[in-house]
Amino acid sequence: MGDLTRHRARDDAPMVSPSSTTGLVEVFRRRHLLGLLVRTTMKSRYQGTLLGWAWSYLQPAVRFCLFYFLFQVMIGRGAETTPNFAIHLFAGMVIIHFFTETFNGGTQSLVANRSLIIKLAMPKELFPVARMLVALWHTGPMMVILVIACVATGWRPDMVGLGAGLLGFAVTMSLGLAVGLTFAVANVYFRDFGKVAQTLTQFVTFSVPMMYPYTLVAERFGETGAHYYLFNPMAEAVLLIQRCFWTGSTDDPAATAAAHLPDDLWSRGFVMLGATLLLLLLAQLLFARLEKGVPERL
Amino acid sequence: MSTVISVEHATKSFTMHYHRSLKQIALAKARGRQTSDTFNAVEDVSFTVGQGESVGLMGLNGSGKSTLLKLISGVMQPDSGSVLTRGRIAGLIATGAGFDLQLSGRDNLWLNAAILGMSRAETARKLDEIVEFADLGKFLDTPVTYYSSGMKARLGFAVAIHVDADIFIADEALAVGDRPFKRKCKQKMEEIVAQGTTMFYVSHAPGSVRKLCNRVLVLEQGRLGFDGGVEEGIHYLHYDDDDEDTQTADDGLGVDI
Ligand SMILES: Nc1ncnc2c1ncn2[C@@H]1O[C@H](COP(=O)(O)OP(=O)(O)O)[C@@H](O)[C@H]1O
Ligand SMILES: [Mg+2]
Numbered sequence: 001m002g003d004l005t006r007h008r009a010r011d012d013a014p015m016v017s018p019s020s021t022t023g024l025v026e027v028f029r030r031r032h033l034l035g036l037l038v039r040t041t042m043k044s045r046y047q048g049t050l051l052g053w054a055w056s057y058l059q060p061a062v063r064f065c066l067f068y069f070l071f072q073v074m075i076g077r078g079a080e081t082t083p084n085f086a087i088h089l090f091a092g093m094v095i096i097h098f099f100t101e102t103f104n105g106g107t108q109s110l111v112a113n114r115s116l117i118i119k120l121a122m123p124k125e126l127f128p129v130a131r132m133l134v135a136l137w138h139t140g141p142m143m144v145i146l147v148i149a150c151v152a153t154g155w156r157p158d159m160v161g162l163g164a165g166l167l168g169f170a171v172t173m174s175l176g177l178a179v180g181l182t183f184a185v186a187n188v189y190f191r192d193f194g195k196v197a198q199t200l201t202q203f204v205t206f207s208v209p210m211m212y213p214y215t216l217v218a219e220r221f222g223e224t225g226a227h228y229y230l231f232n233p234m235a236e237a238v239l240l241i242q243r244c245f246w247t248g249s250t251d252d253p254a255a256t257a258a259a260h261l262p263d264d265l266w267s268r269g270f271v272m273l274g275a276t277l278l279l280l281l282l283a284q285l286l287f288a289r290l291e292k293g294v295p296e297r298l
Numbered sequence: 299m300s301t302v303i304s305v306e307h308a309t310k311s312f313t314m315h316y317h318r319s320l321k322q323i324a325l326a327k328a329r330g331r332q333t334s335d336t337f338n339a340v341e342d343v344s345f346t347v348g349q350g351e352s353v354g355l356m357g358l359n360g361s362g363k364s365t366l367l368k369l370i371s372g373v374m375q376p377d378s379g380s381v382l383t384r385g386r387i388a389g390l391i392a393t394g395a396g397f398d399l400q401l402s403g404r405d406n407l408w409l410n411a412a413i414l415g416m417s418r419a420e421t422a423r424k425l426d427e428i429v430e431f432a433d434l435g436k437f438l439d440t441p442v443t444y445y446s447s448g449m450k451a452r453l454g455f456a457v458a459i460h461v462d463a464d465i466f467i468a469d470e471a472l473a474v475g476d477r478p479f480k481r482k483c484k485q486k487m488e489e490i491v492a493q494g495t496t497m498f499y500v501s502h503a504p505g506s507v508r509k510l511c512n513r514v515l516v517l518e519q520g521r522l523g524f525d526g527g528v529e530e531g532i533h534y535l536h537y538d539d540d541d542e543d544t545q546t547a548d549d550g551l552g553v554d555i
Contacts, residue, residue, distance in 0.1 A: 013384050013385065014384070015301070015304060015382035015383065015384050016382060016383065016384070017372070017375070017380070017381065017382060017383075018370065018371060018372030018381065018382075018383045018387060019372035019373070019374070019375045020372075030412075032412050032417060032418050033409075033412035033413060036405075036408055036409050036412050037409070040398065040401055040405055040409060043401070043405070044398075044400045044401065047400065113398070115396055115397055115398065115399065116396040116397070116398060116409075116413065117373075117396075118373065118396070119373065119390075119391050119392070119396030120371075120373065120396040120410070120413045120414070121371055121372035121373045121387075122413050292374075292375050295368070295373050295374050296312055296374060
């Protein structure tokens with residue numbers, strides 16, 4: 001038996017509140033548990049399917065082919081104004097999908113894990129964070145398909161572009177986690193927030209320059225319109241991703257970037273990262289205040 | 299003997315919402331009905347427990363036993379007063395452990411162990427022992443949804459008892475187990491009490507409390523009605539009146555330990 005190895009708290013260890021946690025910091029200390037939650041969430045996702053994880057490649061591949069035939073072959077959209085429109089659209093979709101999955105998954109995460117939360121003590125931030133990591137994992141297959149399409153059209157990775165992509169993902173990650181945390185706990189109090197999250201994510205799809213080029217915004221709403229349009233962190237993130245993949249896939253990357261991206265793309269990007277990190281901090285503070293009431297309301 | 303649990307004037311109140319939607323609330327308000335009601339499930343409870351004590355927590359259904367154990371295990375926080383503990387806490391609260399019903403028994407085993415603070419290496423080392431104790435056979439790899447309540451209790455107890463906890467909580471956990479399993483659990487609990495683990499044991503069976511505990515707390519509508527010796531506690535509850543039948547019929551295992 002394990003008697004000899006039996007662990008004992010030291011007599012001089014301080015008495016602590018058994019429910020105290022340090023929030024997100026503690027989540028990253030408990031990586032083993034976080035890893036298990038990520039794996040089990042993904043497992044139940046493809047449960048009962050014959051193809052299993054192959055679906056995560058099939059779905060985006062089919063979607064990309066559809067876009068390609070619809071927009072580039074059939075409609076021939078934007079051959080001169082927006083070259084490689086399918087990549088323009090798909091690059092945006094990769095990051096928007098990451099955001100909406102983090103947002104919606106995070107919102108449902110506490111309610112979905114009710115049976116664990118009402119019986120066992122653990123930092124509840126674990127659940128929204130696990131959903132974000134699952135969403136991040138799911139962008140992997142989409143990335144693979146995006147890169148294949150990009151390489152086929154002459155794209156080669158450049159350091160500046162990769163930096164833009166990373167910055168875009170960092171902004172999306174902190175914003176997604178911030179809204180995920182907030183809505184997760186709000187959804188426990190009023191399930192209406194789940195519906196609100198779904199509605200908002202639909203709105204997000206149209207509020208970013210992927211189904212239409214960014215130039216269209218300035219064209220229709222003027223300089224001031226475009227200025228306010230870019231206050232949306234996801235619009236900024238999509239432009240950063242397009243700097244990473246789309247501009248490089250066109251015949252004249254420099255010209256495309258000059259024509260289709262705002263001049264202050266980078267400075268805006270860093271300001272957005274700061275702003276979304278601040279939002280994340282506020283979300284964590286709100287979560288810590290409200291999570292006390294979660295087990296009894298589930 | 300060092301203190302491992304200290305509860306001071308702890309109060310936990312619950313709000314019962316009779317209506318959830320705006321329409322229902324507005325209608326109820328218009329008719330002058332109450333829309334919600336607040337009551338104390340645990341009220342101004344104070345006590346301390348030293349290391350190695352084995353406490354029997356008794357009281358009628360709804361007297362706040364599970365709520366008190368949720369405060370001690372950190373699932374809930376008191377609205378006022380304080381609950382402080384030292385060391386690792388494991389156990390089962392209310393019938394059935396926390397499981398993700400979609401997952402297999404084995405996945406839940408790993409998940410539960412990790413939530414209770416066991417590392418990957420520790421779980422791997424004890425895996426065989428836990429699996430053997432749960433004794434679920436081939437059902438270990440089927441989703442927990444299909445488990446009977448007894449099977450869930452087996453798995454939950456098997457994991458919890460193998461955590462090297464300083465405080466072990468058993469809340470009517472065994473009520474649904476079959477007799478051979480109950481006996482195995484009792485034996486294991488006696489073992490960890492002998493090793494100096496602090497125990498919180500909820501039971502309505504005087505026989506098993508007598509056997510396992512050296513102190514009894516009695517909750518009455520959320521208040522601590524009694525704190526003292528085992529015999530006095532059982533007498534306080536008048537549970538000793540019909541004790542003889544239970545004893546003979548159940549050799550101390552109790553009807554529902
Ligand atoms: N989450 C909750 N919301 C509202 N009331 C609750 C909740 N949990 C428990 N209660 C109520 O608190 C009281 C004490 O419950 P409990 O601690 O489970 O009692 P016991 O374990 O002694 O049977 C009961 O009246 C129960 O209905
Ligand atoms: Mg109970």
